[in-house]
Structures are given as structure tokens and as C-alpha cells.
Amino acid sequence: MSYVSSEPGIxxxxxxxxxxxxxRLLASTIGxxxxxxxxxxxxxxxxxIIAFVIIRGGANISWATxxxxxxxxxxxxxxxxxxxxxxxxxxxxxxPVGIVTGIFLSEYQYLKTARLFSFLCDVLIGVPSIVLGMxxxxxxxxxxGWQFSLLAGCxxxxxxxxxxxxxxxxxxxxxxxGNIREAAYALGAGDRTVIFRVVLVSCVPQILNGVLYAAAIxxxxxxxxxxxxxxxxxxxxxxxxxxxxGYLTYVIWSFISEPSAAAHQLAYVAAxxxxxxxxxxxxxxxxxxxxxxxxx
Amino acid sequence: xxxxxxxxxxxxxxxxxxxxxxLAIVIFLLIDSWPAMRFNGWHFLVSNQWNLGNEYGDLVxxxxxxxxxxxxxxxxxxxxxxxxxxFIALLLALPVSVAASAFLAEMVPKRLQNTASLMVELLAGVxxxxxxxxxxxxxxxxxxxxxxxxxxxxxxxxxxxxxxTGAGYGLLTSSVxxxxxxxxxxTSTVRGAIENVPMVQRExxxxxxxxxxxxxxxxxxxxxxxxxxxxxxxxxxxALGETMAVLMVSGNALGYLPxxxxxxxxxxxxxxxxxxxxxxxxASGMAEHALAEIALILFAxxxxxxxxxxxxxxxxxx
Numbered sequence: 001m002s003y004v005s006s007e008p009g010i011x012x013x014x015x016x017x018x019x020x021x022x023x024r025l026l027a028s029t030i031g032x033x034x035x036x037x038x039x040x041x042x043x044x045x046x047x048x049i050i051a052f053v054i055i056r057g058g059a060n061i062s063w064a065t066x067x068x069x070x071x072x073x074x075x076x077x078x079x080x081x082x083x084x085x086x087x088x089x090x091x092x093x094x095x096p097v098g099i100v101t102g103i104f105l106s107e108y109q110y111l112k113t114a115r116l117f118s119f120l121c122d123v124l125i126g127v128p129s130i131v132l133g134m135x136x137x138x139x140x141x142x143x144x145g146w147q148f149s150l151l152a153g154c155x156x157x158x159x160x161x162x163x164x165x166x167x168x169x170x171x172x173x174x175x176x177x178g179n180i181r182e183a184a185y186a187l188g189a190g191d192r193t194v195i196f197r198v199v200l201v202s203c204v205p206q207i208l209n210g211v212l213y214a215a216a217i218x219x220x221x222x223x224x225x226x227x228x229x230x231x232x233x234x235x236x237x238x239x240x241x242x243x244x245x246g247y248l249t250y251v252i253w254s255f256i257s258e259p260s261a262a263a264h265q266l267a268y269v270a271a272x273x274x275x276x277x278x279x280x281x282x283x284x285x286x287x288x289x290x291x292x293x294x295x296x
Numbered sequence: 297x298x299x300x301x302x303x304x305x306x307x308x309x310x311x312x313x314x315x316x317x318x319l320a321i322v323i324f325l326l327i328d329s330w331p332a333m334r335f336n337g338w339h340f341l342v343s344n345q346w347n348l349g350n351e352y353g354d355l356v357x358x359x360x361x362x363x364x365x366x367x368x369x370x371x372x373x374x375x376x377x378x379x380x381x382x383f384i385a386l387l388l389a390l391p392v393s394v395a396a397s398a399f400l401a402e403m404v405p406k407r408l409q410n411t412a413s414l415m416v417e418l419l420a421g422v423x424x425x426x427x428x429x430x431x432x433x434x435x436x437x438x439x440x441x442x443x444x445x446x447x448x449x450x451x452x453x454x455x456x457x458x459x460x461t462g463a464g465y466g467l468l469t470s471s472v473x474x475x476x477x478x479x480x481x482x483t484s485t486v487r488g489a490i491e492n493v494p495m496v497q498r499e500x501x502x503x504x505x506x507x508x509x510x511x512x513x514x515x516x517x518x519x520x521x522x523x524x525x526x527x528x529x530x531x532x533x534x535a536l537g538e539t540m541a542v543l544m545v546s547g548n549a550l551g552y553l554p555x556x557x558x559x560x561x562x563x564x565x566x567x568x569x570x571x572x573x574x575x576x577x578x579a580s581g582m583a584e585h586a587l588a589e590i591a592l593i594l595f596a597x598x599x600x601x602x603x604x605x606x607x608x609x610x611x612x613x614x
Binding site for chain 1: 307311317327424429430509530533565568598603
């Protein structure tokens, strides 16, 4: 048996030890190496950024970080407080709305409205966060007269993460096999019972993962908050309206362009804390989730 | 057949928040930017001016709007900055992420795959302002000292690559940061698509005597090209709207076009943030209205890009 074609003009495709085949193998090896290099480039960037925030920020964390305000350039307590408040506020609004929306999108997917809304969710996810910030500024800060305030920030962030939670919940619910629903309907259960007692309970972890990712997103947001929550060097005084609040991401952006070394250190510490929290949430959500089903 | 219809209505009402938010965004942006649209006209899209006017002068009436004397707004330079930085970012990110996703899907052993893809996908979880800080402190000096001189040395004869290189803040640096931010998005989508290519297709290629690399490049990747294009456009939409990272490394050009690939730029999104303080000083409020108009145009652009991308990805699903 010979691999060599006897017909003239036809190049044999596969002939071990031929020069042509060796060239192809070489080309393949180079190709794979380049691809590995590209992957390495991305992986190295992640390592570089993590190393950067740890070296610059992690080293400067002290007790004062968690006890003093940015007013003194020694601590970040007002920003940490603000970030937590804004994120929890946004989640408090967005999680119920988003999950129920997700239920609508998945359980009534046979309706045209549900498919349209699902598409609109993707559209809303694609809206740049600064546009949402501008919207919050016009609608709440100015039109409703709330001024830079905690609630304006929370609602703006909530508008940003609702479609995200809705889509992840939809994906989670869609993974529940249809025959479970059919079995429940066959027993005479109504929509409400089927959804809350049968379908929802079997995918709670995945839905909570979506909420966790959303928390990570809102924790790391800056642009919409600049336009709605403003900035404050002082701790939150309990007001939902008319009083700006601080948040960690603002410190990173603003304090790095101030002249003093103390301000720079605060920016690095804030970057360390935000990155740490965002990546830990991501890792935690991942570890409990086998299949990746988050939309972009 | 009556099955808890009140329940369905309740769920539908709750889900209606999505179209309502979109509608509210459009309406509020339209209302707030209306005075700016009257004042600026179409000229706004092409002119390269951003002048709030003399804030100490008496307000004058132009086109039915009260503005400080000398006020003149145009965002041609922002549109150029936004589009060019996003497209260059996509140009940089697309080959890297397609190669990385193919490597992850085809070469990395199954038990290492999760860890390896984590290295790329965690990158998407880093907050954008942290990318900005890293870009500002690490990347800007690096580009300025190593990449820019190298580029002018090698490609210096090509227009747009000629010096001067400035200080490292600018178009190319912004694009690199944006590329790093959008690469994980493309990578995870394309990787999923490559993994879904049926094994028989690869086996058919191998049986014809092709090497694994040839199978990948000649059959697998062409087979997922729609996903690649869709994911690419989706990432483009992301890059167009990115604010903080660009704000910190772009050099924040005001009122002029980039003259080469190194020169400072501003994007629409970053400009809205960088101009907030000075806009608040404008007693006539016209500067704020003009910023709202930028937001409206940015919204329109990203809307078009996103709808196109979703459409393509939806087609690729069938």
C-alpha cells in the first residue's frame, strides 16, 4: 500500500516523512504555539493586574482603612460603607424584580411578549452604564429633585442589573426539565404552584449565582454613581435623599489624580479591595455553578 | 381554561419594568437634550468645538435658547475618538481571543480546562476603574517607553504611525485597555461555540489526512464564524460605551481630532464624566443639556450595534 499518488498533477495529501508533510506539521506546531501564546497573553494580563493591586494596595491596608474616613486621607470607611449600601440597596430592588421577570421570560416563553422582553433585556444589558447614569441624573437628581443621593444611586444601579438578573434567572429556570412541570400540571397544580413549589426550588443556587454576579457588577461600577450618588468624604448620615454618599470606585478614579502620596495610597487600597471583592464573588459563584450559563 | 390568570398578569406586570426602563431612558434623554438639539442643530455631530461660552457674560438668545455668549458645542472629535478606539480595540482583541478560545477548547486537557478558562474569564470580572488604574500606572509608561518608540521605529513611514508620540496617553493605549477588557467576552462565547462543533466534523477532517491544526483552521473556525462576528460586534458595543478605563488613559482631548495613533482622544462616554464638573458651573444649563445629547447619541449607537450583534448570534444559533 502506497500513499503516493501515481496520477500526475495530484499532490498526495498524506505522505509520512515527505518534505511537504513535515512542513505541514511544522506549520501546525507554530500555529498551536501562537494560540498558546495568545492565551498566555490574556492569562498574564490577569496575573499582572492582580499582582499590581496586591503589591500597590494590599501592602498599604491598615486598621485605619476600616476606621477613618477619606476626609483625613487615612481610611476608607465612608467609601466602604457607601459601596456596601449602594450595592445592597440596588440588589434589594433588582433581585425580586429580576427574578420574577426571569420567571416570566422562561415560564411564559411561548408568549411573543416574553420573547420580546427577553430581547429587550439584552438590549438593556448593552446600554452603556454612563447612559444609565445620565438618565438617573436627569430623572432623579434633577427632575424628582433628590439631588445626589443614596436612593438615586441605588435605583440607577438596580436598573442596570435587573436585566442581568432576569436573564440569568431565565437561563437557570430553562435548565429545569419540562417534564417536571408537566408532572406538576398533571397533578392539577396551577401556574403559581408549579413555578414556586416545583420549578423555582430546583434551581435556587443558579438564580442566586446570577444575583451574586450582579452584586459584583454593581460593586465595581463607577460612572453611573458619579452622576447619581455624587461623592462624600463623610460617613452616611441615614438620609436617602439630598445627601451624596461615597463609594470605593470613586476613590480609585479621583484620588489617584490628587497630588499627595496619601491620596494615591488610598486609591491603591480601594483598588485592592474592589478587585478582591469582585474576584472573590466571581470565584465563589463559579465554585457552586457547574455549568456556565451567564449571558453577556 | 382559567389557571391563576391573576398570577400571570402579576408576573407580566413585573416583567414590564424592562421595556418601561428603556422607554424612560429614551424619554428623559430626549426631553433633557431637546434644548441642546435646538441650539446645536446638525452641526453638533461634525464640529470640533466644546466651548461653554463666557460664564460671566449676560445670556444671549440663539436659536430660541438662552446661552452664555460664545457657547458652541460640537462632538465630531468625540465620535471619531469613540469609534476609532473601539474599532482598534476590536482589531486587537479579535485575533487574540479567537486564538485563545480555540486553544482552550481544543488543546487544553479536559481536567485543566476549567482552571485555564478561569484565567481568562476572571479578567471580565475586574472592575473597569481598576483597568483604568492599571492602565494609568503601568500601561501608559510602558507604552510610552517601549511600545511607542518601537512602533515609530518600525512603522514610522506609514501615516498615523508617525511621531510625535506624546506621553503615552492616547488612542492606542485606550484601545489596548479596551482590548483587554473585551477579549474575555469574545473568548468565552467563541469557546462555547467551538466546543459545540460536532466531533464528527473534526473526525472527518482528520480522516482526510489533515492535521488537528488544519482541521481547526479550515473547518472548525469557519464553521463558527457567525458566532465570532456576533461576539465581536457585541464586544464592540461594550467598547463603545466603556467609560472609566478610557477616561483614565485617553488623555482627554478637548476639541481636536487625533492626528496619529498615539494622540490623545476623548470618547463620548468618558467625556460625559470628565465634563460633569464644568457643566454644573454653566448657569444656563446648556452644557448639561449638551451632555445629555451626547448620552442620547451614544445610546442610539450602542443600540444599533447591540441589535445587530444579537441578530447575528440568534441566526448562528439555528
